[in-house]
Amino acid sequence: MTTMIKANDPSLTSWIKVDKNSDFPIQNLPFGIFKTQSSSPRIGVAIGDYVLDLAILNKLGFLDNLKIDNAVFTNQYLNDFIALGKSTTSNVRERISHLLDINTPELRDNKEAQAKVLQYISNVQMQMPVKVGDYTDFYSSIDHATNIGTMIRDPKNALMSNWKHLPVGYHGRASSIIVSGTDFHRPKGQSLPADQVGKPAEEQQPVFGPCRLLDFELETAFIIGKGTHLGERVSTDQAEDHVFGMVLFNDWSARDIQTWEYVPLGPFLSKNFASTVSPWVVTMDALEPFRVAGYKQDPKVLPYLEYAGDKNIDIHLDVFIQPENGEETSVSHSNYKFMYWTIEQQLAHHTVNGCNINIGDMMGSGTISGPTPDSYGSMMEITWRGTKPVTLKDGSERKFINDNDTVIMRGYCEKAGIRIGFGEAKGKVLPAI
């Protein structure tokens, strides 16, 4: 039994006006790092169209009961804040919820303080929320793994024999994880021209040039909130205590480079040139009301992967493509609940050999595809390797992502009239240089 988190109470409303379609009602209160033209990076909490400046809020004494050093808030990453521990960070969220509550006069009736602690989101620049030490990417959506296996191997044996026994994953690259709004150039690399596929190895001649099959991968990532020591295991029961929150994650992929390079050790340069994250970290506390039952796992998993309770999460996920100067076209509507493996299982598996984890580590879900073509999480699947192009609102066709296209991912949870969202993970592909 989980105890009701006060800040999640659906009956709460704020004295700050929040649109009903806003991602950031009082029941969300995600944490992020922002800066303005006149202020250095610091921690903020999103509420409606505003960012609440925690550094100033603390300085003005509104968080005095929590006794947190202000250096934690005037920081370019959330890592030190997260390191305070879940009971403290949960208490900060509870305190902010109370301060923003329509029935609490403290800040509501103090216009002078409001002017200092509130900024329009549109006036701030969001930064990378955490310093990512290590990045791991899983492959935990059964529909995605089945689609890819069907396309590149054999429809009858789409899933490899290990797939239902362990959450398959690989170690990615942390240095190229970028925050939403950061543009990047189309990667260049080696690939094998289509007419050479299947030729004897000694006759194959790869070419070098701009990626021709640039793709997005619709993912979420969870952020480690409590580290472990080398040799320590995290059980599925303990896992939640080690997770601070979640973000949207676009794991950009160069399919032509990937196909040529991935044998035998897995993806390398096809995946490490850019991954785009949303700037607001939605806490596991805020996601609690949206838990749903996990995927029914058959065959039965090994004992260390067993878990109890509703551990999946109902998160609607959308992908849009926006051509240069054009309108957004929706190309996918998926849901996190389609995941086969839960966060608890991923973390238990990741640490079962004693591999240590650190605060700020990011763990990607893997592409999240649903069971129907309109819910596939990559262009590779949506256009079935380019054989079924999608038509955008401007009439142009896409098999993969073109230069100057912007890919936008959004996500939200909705239940009993409460809607909390992730904001967006947005990135524009500039021409190769």
Ligand code: CA
């Ligand atoms: Ca991926």
